[in-house]
Amino acid sequence: MATCLTADYSLNLDDSVSITSHKSGRRASSSIITKNTSPSTHQISPTFDYASFLRGFDYFQVYHAIGNWYAYQSSEKKKTIKFIEIVGIDDDKCKILLTTKELIKYILSRSPAIDYLALDAEATVPSEFISIGKFQDHTNCLAYVRKFVCRGNSNKLDLYKTFAKIATNVENITIYGIGNDDSQAEGLSSFIRKQRNLSKFVLWDGTKEQLPNVIKALSVNCGKLKYLEFRYCDFENLRPLELLTDACSELTTLKFIQCGEISSYVIPSSSFSDLNVLDLQGTHFPADTLETLFSRANIDLRSINIEANSLRYPRMIEKLASYCPYLTKICVRLSKDGMSQLNSLFRSCTRLETIIVQGQLPDRLYTFTQDYNDNLLIDLREVIPTSLKKLVVKTDCAFTASAVDAFLRGCRANLNRLEFTSYGNVWQHLNVIKKYARRHKLKIKQEIAGNYGELLMREMGQVVVEFVEFE
The missing domain is CATH 3.30.110 (Translation Initiation Factor IF3)
Structure with missing residues (x-):
């Protein structure tokens, strides 16, 4: 009769791994492997080493998973977890943070390649707990990162400097707040410049002091960037399109969402001719800039989200319809005094699949x-x-x-x-x-x-x- 052998492992805060093996019909046995000792004949390796197969993780998810695990531990078990007190953090949270840090260090040491990484730099989480640069000899796998996400608006400069050294083939970067300690975005810009294959970049909450360096860094991408998105960014006194049109000529998706007024002009000969998606929800460009974008995108433009207030943009929907007949989706903020333009839109855009017209409710x-x-x-x-x-x-x-x-x-x-x-x-x-x-x-x-x-x-x-x- 065949027997089934499985094993569970848990990470101790002294860098040891507790392994419990279970054989059907027999009593469970356990052993401990420390980082300074090799397995003896009495120690049983896990049947499945999950960390060695892991190719990506989210710090937030790991942290909350550890928190859920910790909540179910007995008070006696919690007392056995060794930790160093940190001013301003209660003991339980400190233990969860330390356990999360050690587990991530263990994952990095076991996985041959991490291609997805999401980190959180929150004010409530001291930066030392996500300072991957301090995990000596545990960062080789991060050279394979293809998608990088960094949330939070606390200190991130150390992260940018670390990844600028070890990861140069990131294809997808999403940043939620550049960070309090990178006021000019020099760290993030350096990280961006190091990337050889960056095709998608998303930034939330960039300030007018940070955005100039970010735009310059993106403009040296040599045309590989396909997807560019800014959300809730302050472009006061900046003209981002003038820098991006030549350098990012192969963009297929361009989004400026809730970015307010942007005084930017585009040279017609160098606009985004391959643009498929244009989303300007809550963002206002000059009318002639929009018309230039429409005329250059032409038959390639498939999806658009724009503000079409009749006072600011008179007959803009009709202009869009004349330039971009292959539209399949349009979201527009429009009042009833501009609704008659939909006749021209429907006559021209015969492949339209979705139209969403939004505005103020009736009085x-x-x-x-x-x-x-x-x-x-x-x-x-x-x-x-x-x-x-x-x-x-x-x-x-x-x-x-x-x-x-x-x-x-x-x-x-x-x-x-x-x-x-x-x-x-x-x-x-x-x-x-x-x-x-x-x-x-x-x-x-x-x-x-x-x-x-x-x-x-x-x-x-x-x-x-x-x-x-x-x-």
Whole structure:
């Protein structure tokens, strides 16, 4: 009869590994291997050395896994864990941090190659616990890192300096806050410059003092960068596109999300001609810069998210439609005074699959313009592309059930999601939507509908419906 041998190991804080082996039908036995002794004939190696097969880890996940393990230990067991007291940190947290550090050191010593690494530099976690540079003789595996993530806004300079020396082939870098001790982003910039194959870079919360060096570092990437994203960054007095257009000419995805005003101009001959995705949610470029981006991206642009306020960007949707006819997805902030531009968009972009129109909700004095708003929707019924799957209109337009019915009767597309602001009883809207589903042989997968509770807005509500095809 075959027997099954398994083993569990745990890391002790004196750099020893406790190994417990289990053989079916027999009593468990345990042994300890320290870093200064080699296994004796009485010590049993683990059946499966998980650390040697590990190719990536997230410090946050390891830390919380250790915390969960620690919470289930008896008080007697917790007392046996050796640790050094740290001012400002209670004993339990200190033990968890130390155990996490030792476990990560063990993983780094056993794994031949780590290709994914995510670290956290939080103010509540002293930097010594994530200072991988201090793990002497345990960093060879990090030369293979391809995806690097660093969260937190505490001290990170030591990390950047360490990785600039040992990792030069990182392909994907995501930074959540550059760090308090790298005020000019010189450490991060040095790390970026060392990378030979960087294709994706994402930065959150960059300051106006840090961003110039980051942009310069990215601009020497020799055209390999494909994906560039900035979120909540302050580009005051900076013109990032002027530096990036030549150096990052092969970009396929460009995102400036919630970055406010950016006074940047683009030379038409050097714009991003391979751009597939452009996301400018919460970010405002000059109108002529946007038009230049549209004209250069042309038929390659597939997805866009922009602010299209009619006062700031008059007729911008129509310009987009004329330059980029192969769009498949558009998210736009638009008010009802710009809704008529959707006619041009639908006529030009016949491959459109998703359109999301968002803006301010209707005001309380809505009844005086109801016919006008209904006509905005009805006028779209004959130009809706047959490729459309998702239609969301949640701006200062609310539609009656009769308007929705007229629109859906003329709609040739088989939608899988429909969202809009309703005017009148939402159940009437749901009834006309069910008729549309029957005509197109669709089944309603989910429906969410309800009127607002506020007294002066009770006539208005929200309707969300998902469709699937009958099997």
